Amino acid sequence: MADVDAAKSLSGLLNGIAQRVYHNNADMTEELLQRELYRELPREEFTALHERMKGLLKSIAAADMDPAQLEAFLTAQTRRQAGGGVTAEQAAALSRFWKSQRVRVRESLLAQSRWEPGLRGLSWRVDLQTAASRGAADHGGPVALVELELGTAGQDSEFVCLEFDETKVNQLLKKMSDIQQSVDRIAHRS
Structure with a gap:
């Protein structure tokens, strides 16, 4: 049951980061995400997790990774020993998130890069x-x-x-x- 809750929390964190970064939802703050998803986690640990996931999402989105690129990227990230790596569970959550949200994130990035009018x-x-x-x-x-x-x-x-x-x-x-x-x-x- 703890693994299911951890997976849901991480999925919620990734969605929250995407809402803030790619869909300009100013209400989706780091404080809100911690309060709703990681209440028990000390602030410093949550900030480190938040920044790591945000950085990984930005890397994935900037490269508009296809499934093969994503798998290779996440495999490399799970093999990293020092603080920047991810666990297998985090890699799986990132993979699920990207597979379901790639099109929306890409459309958002394209919309943000257009000049108006x-x-x-x-x-x-x-x-x-x-x-x-x-x-x-x-x-x-x-x-x-x-x-x-x-x-x-x-x-x-x-x-x-x-x-x-x-x-x-x-x-x-x-x-x-x-x-x-x-x-x-x-x-x-x-």
Whole structure:
């Protein structure tokens, strides 16, 4: 019976950590988790357990471990002798938790990494002026019209229309090329 209670407490701790870290539930505090799940455990021991489980969950989530990676990671953790390792029971609880919560944690991490408002759509066209439409206002070339659809989750879209002449299009393309080169440099470093 003690093993079942220990497994339930650890499962509750992992869920509580996930609620706080990945689902932004500010009510799920370390103090609440100790009071509800590990009342008998001294504060220092609980803090060490909490930090170890939080660190392991962050490592697992950051790597978005598949079942094979998770098994290898947890096997390595159970073999560690010094304070950072886990017991077989803790490894089993971590495995059960990750198998049931991987999708939700991943979705939460993706949502936290998005900029808001986000780009929902983009359309563009190039307009050419005919001799009849030029009249007195001769712009002297094609005009690119770009419409951006911007929005925040759960809200209606906003539309922004941009107009570029040939010079502005070339400047925009140059900036995008610079950005691509910067991303490539960073990507090749890691």
